[in-house]
Amino acid sequence: MPPNPHTAHGPPSQKMIALALSLIGRQHHGEPHDALAARDEFARWRQSDARHESAARTALDYWRATAAEELQGRIDIPERGVTSAVQARRRALKVLGLGGAVVLLGAGARWAWRLPTDEIALRTERGRLLSRDLPDGSSVSLAANTQGVVRYFRDRREVALAHGEMRFDVQRDTSRPFVVSTEWGRVEVLGTVFSVSSRAGGMRVAVAQGRVAVFTAAHGATGDGDVVLGMGQAVVIDRDGLHAPSVTRPDSVGAWRDGWLVFEGTPLPDAIAQWNDYLPQPIRLQDAAVLASQRLSGTFPVRAPDAFLRHLPDMLAVTVERRGDAWVVGSRSAR
Template identity: 50%
Template sequence: MAAASTGADPHRKHLEYALLLIARQHAGDAATAETASQTFARWRAQSAEHEAAAQRALQGWGATEAHALQADFALPASQAERSRQQRRRSLSLLGTAGLASLLGLGGRWYWQQPLARMALHTGHGQMLAQNLPDGSHLDLAPSTSVEAVLYRDRRVLQLARGEIRLDVVHDAQRPLEVQTPLGRVQVLGTVFSVALRPSGLQVSVAQGRVAVWGLDSDASQAADVVLAAGEAARLDAQGGLHTSSVNRQDVGAWRDGWLVFDHTPLPEVLSRWNDYLERPLQLDAAGGLQSLHLTGSFQLRDPATFVASLPRSLPVRVERLPDGSSLIRRR
């Protein structure tokens, strides 16, 4: 993403800001549209330059909207010609060839284009630390796939699998949302983690507040739950929502070499360990062990201690297999 020139044309900046406010009035929820409408009215009243930019933006927006309709409905030749003439007059008011070209592509289309897009992946045993273009910091746990897309009015992370920890730069004009197949999380500025696993979606908050919606929740309605620092929520694959408390220092503890479990189902415990181990831990499917839960903190560099502790914590025994992996059976 190219940095803006310090000598940018103020007329262009006014026009772009006016377009942004107009776009927000036609997209998003009712509250966002109302706020944008009020902001636009106050901004227009501040100066003649602002009002002139607002008029140019409104004319360009309307002209491109009419152009979009032409693509769907054939107009009589006389009407089509008048429409083309009106479009040319509207665009001529924009002042410069560059701005005319900008709005000629479509005001709404322009604002909907991403400023930056990053596809990030980690493999088995890999972790990744990545700064985003907005200044936020993103950490990926092993076996994680996420795409970050930054727009002019929002920031979106699409988590396909795995776990991320985010330290988000506050930007009230560009809320950040994490989207997953099981639900979504929205935040303005905070530190939190999102984990997408076969057992469900886990959201844990270290700082700030986040709102969580389930997959079937109406995005225009209030969140299913709002989490504060030290709180967590789990959405299972069936849509059930469960909240709990969490130690804020444990959020994303894998970055510091620890796996932390809090009444975590044993299959998920082994799955998380297996993201790091060369020889996997296996669970005896016939042993009825899926209902067991584990609580504790374990160093990633010392899996042997974790394996040795299992029989002391749960009614299980560990059997070494010829290939070097371990099988967990009921004792």
Template identity: 35%
Template sequence: MTTAIREEAARWFARMHGGTGDDAAWRAWMDADPAHAAEYAAFEALWRDFDSTPRVEALAQALHGQRRVRRRAIARGALGLAGLGVLGLLARRGWDAFQDGATYAQSRETGIGERMTLSLPDGSTLTLGPASRAALRYSRRERAVVLTHGEALFDVARDAARPFVIDAGSARVTVLGTRFAVSRLPGLVRVSVAHGTVQLAARGGAGPLLLRAGEVGETADEGSALPRRVPRDAQDAFAAAERGLIVFDQATLPEIAATLSRWRRQSVRAEGPAEGGPRITAAVQARDVEGFLQALPRIAAVRVQERDGALWLTASEKNR
């Protein structure tokens, strides 16, 4: 009788943890006899016991056929696991949890005008630009970064077994090993590749675009527009870190405002639609942002006005 109940409990455990069980039927079976609940609880306890690395690795070997496993009880309630497929379920779930468990994690944020370089445990480096934030999480399967806002430069050590993935809003950037930059700007995400190869995809993996050394790609930070290459110099993204220059290439007022806001305490904002306004090309010394703002009305048809605690950039009438 006990063996039959144990086998039923194993079947229910496999169904419920495999996502194919019926909750009402399972609850009715559990309530029908205290022995049912006791045997099911034994399987749950066994499942929780597989958190340790040696047990998980042993189960993974069994799952992949690397060695034969005797059919024996490894804990109360384990009888019949192999024959009922529960061993495979435990091995798969346990191995996935082991592979996806964090081996390294941290979050860093920079202030206005501040840059920060992080040396990562795999030999990669990440340089956060001003007023930027990134959260890092490494597992045995993947190296992941979430760029919440701002910009970051990456020099990624090659690891064919663990891709390096950056989540930047609606954009997903995947590499194995390369040097590149990611910048979140108003309405778009820009990726500039210094060397190596980078895959830029929109949310959901739609329309992946392969970018090679010297290329720049952009994708909308909202919506489902496909990524596209843009005619820009990829080295512009590294100019601030290497030469203290902020480079604008046919930049819109929203892009200029967002970029300069990372370098000065008082925020800079743009007024009016991005399209149809002036496009500005300039190289600005990071230490002379104020001088550039003062000169901007002489460079382009732009009004610079201070109000409501911010500095506003507005296209003049002849650009409307």
């Protein structure tokens, strides 16, 4: 039997465990060629260092725990195509008169031009997803606990995302730009696949295909944007302003549609907020200001929150306690 790598080389770092979880997760979702590449990369990585092997065992223990029957049935995975959300439509203004038409002049014509020709209200509750085809051939998917409105105008298409996360597949139309707005900023695109999230901690934009221009809330309505993102790039806007773009895997953009939560250096409170969108009993945070400095990376099945929480102290310097029906996460350093 080989020597215990914990004894010979010390325990694995939290960063190693996070990397191992990401590699394991990539083997179970995404494109087949990426899954095979992740399997080979994981095998080479764990063989290259005894601490890597130890981290791999810890990550695999977590992964096996998520496959347990008692965990799989705890939370229903929302299915694509759910159409139970409230939907509102406003049809184009129609002015009829003698001969079947009336020409609008002056201020009245300008007022009518500014009205939306169509308006679609979209909303999901906790633990539910929604996918919707839009009138122009585009499509939108909503993560759990998301609310927004899609409006079509004669010269543009606008989405107001109140909170939550949406993934868009936009049909190109150079005469009508596609814009997504949040309280943190906005994204403008002609045709691409991307996601936008807006929560209390900030806004995140990630691109799977094409290019988008990202504007902070302080930016004017015109110009080239504060940053332009291409395929496989992401950016965050929060209280500290616009962060530098980072690299993201295209298949992780909107991975929640297939039952996965993917974190890439995400502040722990933001990651917990995303988990809470799928839980009937939200996870509670203690020492939130301290926890904000801890960042989580990895790919996790949304079906298994209990297993995620039990193994969270292996990944970060936190404590996790069960208090009645609630999980409570605190800072280990504050104890």
